[in-house]
Amino acid sequence: MNHNELIAEKLAQVLPDLSQTDLLNLLEKPKNAEMGDLAFPAFTLAKIQRKAPQAIAAEIAETIDQTGLEKVVAVGPYVNFFLDKKLISSQVLKEVIQDGSAYGQQDLGHGRNVAIDMSSPNIAKPFSIGHLRSTVIGDALSNIFQKIGYQTVRINHLGDWGKQFGMLIVAYKKWGDEEAVRQHPIDELLKLYVRINAEAEHQPELDQEAREWFRRLEQGDPEATQLWQWFRDESLNEFNRLYQSLGVDFDSYHGEAFYNDKMDEVVELLDQKGLLQESQGALVVNLEKYGIEHPALIKKSDGATLYITRDLAAALYRKRQYDFAKALYVVGQEQSAHFKQLKAVLADMGYDWSQDLEHVSFGLVTKNGKKLSTRKGNVILLEPTISEAISRALTQIDAKNPDLPHKEEVAQAVGVGAIKFYDLKTDRNNGYDFDLEAMVSFEGETGPYVQYAHARIQSILRKANFKPDSTTAYALDDSESWEIIKRIQDFPRIIKRAADQFEPSIIAKFAISLAQAFNKYYAHTRILDDSSERESRLALSYATAVVLKEALALLGVQAPNEM
Ligand code: ARG
DSSP states (O other): OOHHHHHHHHHHHHOTTSOHHHHHHHOBOOSSGGGOSEEEEOHHHHHHHTSOHHHHHHHHHHHSOOTTEEEEEEETTEEEEEEOHHHHHHHHHHHHHHHGGGTTOOOSSTTOEEEEEOOOOBTTSOOOHHHHHHHHHHHHHHHHHHHTTOEEEEEOOOBOOSHHHHHHHHHHHHHOOHHHHHHSHHHHHHHHHHHHHHHHHHOHHHHHHHHHHHHHHHTTOHHHHHHHHHHHHHHHHHHHHHHHHHTOOOSBOOOGGGGGGGHHHHHHHHHHTTOEEEETTEEEEOOGGGTOOSOEEEEOTTSOBOHHHHHHHHHHHHHHHHOOSEEEEEOOGGGHHHHHHHHHHHHHTTOGGGGGEEEEOOOOEEETTEEOBTTTTBOOOHHHHHHHHHHHHHHHHHHHOTTOTTHHHHHHHHHHHHHHHHHHHSOTTSOEEOOHHHHHOSSSSSHHHHHHHHHHHHHHHHHHTOOOOTTSOOOOOSHHHHHHHHHHHHHHHHHHHHHHTTOTHHHHHHHHHHHHHHHHHHHHOOTTSSSTTHHHHHHHHHHHHHHHHHHHHHTTOOOOSOO
């Protein structure tokens, strides 16, 4: 039970006129911590009871059961509640010490599956910053859902199918150089792709040739398949290097191509249900009754399938394979029309589980305030950017702690963590400006700031040689430690909220606020000084470190013990 519920229950015992839910909704958090932890305004009751609110407040303060509370005082029309800090801190510290990194774990999922479509870059094209967002947000959501008792399936729905592969095959056969592609697959394939698109503007027959090659690919032609496989393998190698440095992995790499032989079924099902209409030789599903103006294009007039056809096949496959409770699609906002169509078509097919599909959208990243554009040269190349983040982290570590062992490893954790954290602390539907300096800074609301708070605590604990003991009654009642205790106690609810809203930023903001509360405590309290409180202060520090580390872990960010 949380504090609000505890107090609402006590109020209900003395106030039969209002339900416990009403009471819960009336409780307020005082603006000022000196006014207590929670306040109950008596105005609503004043109307019901036709009495002055001041008199009612005074009466409540007199009669309410005070167990578990430090005191209850009436101030004008308000009843202010002060929780028993000693009691609560001792309970919270005991729980964290007992549970360790499992603190905050819940069984809300009962082992059901959540399918997470994440990262999903396009073969033969550069891995964009949008794919990076999808990768880190998807990874964090996977950790968060696991923490509340779901099993997750991380699916990399690679963009490895479509007419662009016809374009690539034609371009490669005309101008390609095998060795160059082996050396720099994505660069070379992109060059070929750009060139063929440019030339096709004047030579429409190239376009026709590309269509023809894609058709062959769809029909399993050996030459087309072999080239496609090779482009895919080379690109995936390159992507995997990136995944490795980000520390992210996947349960499935079934991309669009995987559904090639599963598309007929979708078209047949749509047909059987009478949902297909012909429009200029193409097959479409009309979605007007869902308030969607544009019909979903299922099959082109030349018989080629489309992005949405493959997503329909993928959704059916995932439902069968994983029987998911939820299927998340971590994909940029710009595809929201696509996912609305996808859900509507599935709903139209009579699948009530279409409601369990969730487009977890996110906003755009800019650089120097400007939109990214390969054409205009405003690009973020991920591999060099990550290396730069690591080397900046190393510079700062060198300045702060030159003798640190395993410096490179720590710098890797800090540099990569900095990029991830900056992304994840942003409300996902907001964009942000990619500012490496701000990301890697040890000051401000950054990953390194939180990591540093954690490492500082570890160093205090090492100095004191502290061994937490869940049978010791640690307890504190000062106001700075209370700010920490309240946050730690809130952690399980924070995790649930992050899952409900598919919003890792809730965890990131929590981690910042906990690190800030600890730093404030550290500035006011000489933790290691001789005092009867010393062991409790150390236990508080220990519990803070456990929760900071776990919050970072949920975000896919490491917490080094020294930095
Ligand atoms: N490959 C696509 C892109 O880069 C993203 C795929 C997202 N997932 C999906 N099931 N449609 O834009």
